[in-house]
Amino acid sequence: MKIKVILLILNTIIYFFSIALGIIITTMLIITYILNRYYSNVISNQSFNFATDNRRNFTHLIIGNKDTSQQYNNSLKFIAPQRSLYASYIIIQTYYSLLQEDGISTIHITYSNKYISNLSLLDFRLMHPITKAQLGYISKSHISDRFPFLHVLHSICNYRLRSKSSEQYKITSLKNEIIQFCSIRNISIKFYDTAQL
């Protein structure tokens, strides 16, 4: 009799525990789904799809870890917190053709000495597949591509996604490379150290 009562109590506990667990898991999945959608939207808002977006011939490209204090007409922005100078350089190489030609356009780069060469998911999302492959980021097999929220959790736990083959640049040499790249293409360039903005 005692055993039956104990078993009954146990069963009841397990039953309600299972329901509670089910509710908790379902709630977590729903929250994860919503957050994942949110971060996917944040990431896709960062990108430029030339097949669907007809805008071209911008006069200013603002890129880096912070927006500049001045507002510019006919500008395109790629701003992400903690974006490194190296990431900005890769993004410039990918998007500079959206600028007007013939020496009319300017690239404004905001940077911090704290972030020189690291790359994040927001940066990878803006890259051509060949650039991603060269940097060791294979998007098809990479979970962060489909579930950016997992990457956010990584970042919260202070583990930034690092490229396998990013070189360690010095700010001066990277700036010189950027200047040379833009000079060949007749694009003006301005650097802004965000520590001074």
Added chain:
Amino acid sequence: MNLTPPIFIGTFRHSDELVLQEIIKKSLDCGIYGFDTSPSYNTEVSLSKILNSELSCRKIKREDIWISDKIDWWQMYNTNGVISKYVEIALQKMGINYLDILHIHWPFPQYLKKTWITFKELKDSGLVKNISLSNVRVRHIKELIDSTSIKPDFIQIECHPLRTCKEELTYCKSHDIKVQAYSPVCQMRNEIKEDIGISEISKNHNKTINQIILKWHIQNGIIPIFMTSKIHRVQENCDIFNFNLTKNEMEYIDSLNQNYKIFVESICCPGC
């Protein structure tokens, strides 16, 4: 016939083989003997299958038609520029012995020189008759010629009234490089379709805007490559050799240039 066809049919976005078949049949009927494909278009096999069938029915020799193909970024990346095996694979799956033109689709800087040298080797071996660069600027062509001494036979670029590419045209003319133009009517954007000047020109010659623009290309010495899924458009686009645009009309169309690119070069080819 070894002469370069004055017009090519593009097969980008042709996913329906039956539609492509009708287009190719009509093209051959109208005397268009140039056809363009690429691995990324997924039309290499369908194009060659249709052409091989039509050639035997019509008793047209292989040397009378031109088939142009491309090398895509992933092929350059996988082989570090030594892309011969991909050309051999393409020839095998297409059932042909050679390509009339082989293009480097996008000039990825890291692989461009090696790929170009391999192109020359393929040309010397006879697997490719003409070698070409696609989506390039004058500085790419100059750099490549300076570093390899290999001049392209063709370039293929996005060129239309909203992007007249005068620098490239001038350079290529002076260096005996033929120019092909893709998206030759800029997908008939409103800036062209609704332009009053072009409409006037079209009325003067009793031709469509399409025909006016293609004629503008021809008179500029450019070979337009157009893609269509409409049979009547094939006929219409061939009917451009019975009139000429005046110098003023040509200059007017030139004046529409705004360096507008449909295919943003750096997004398709970072660092180019």
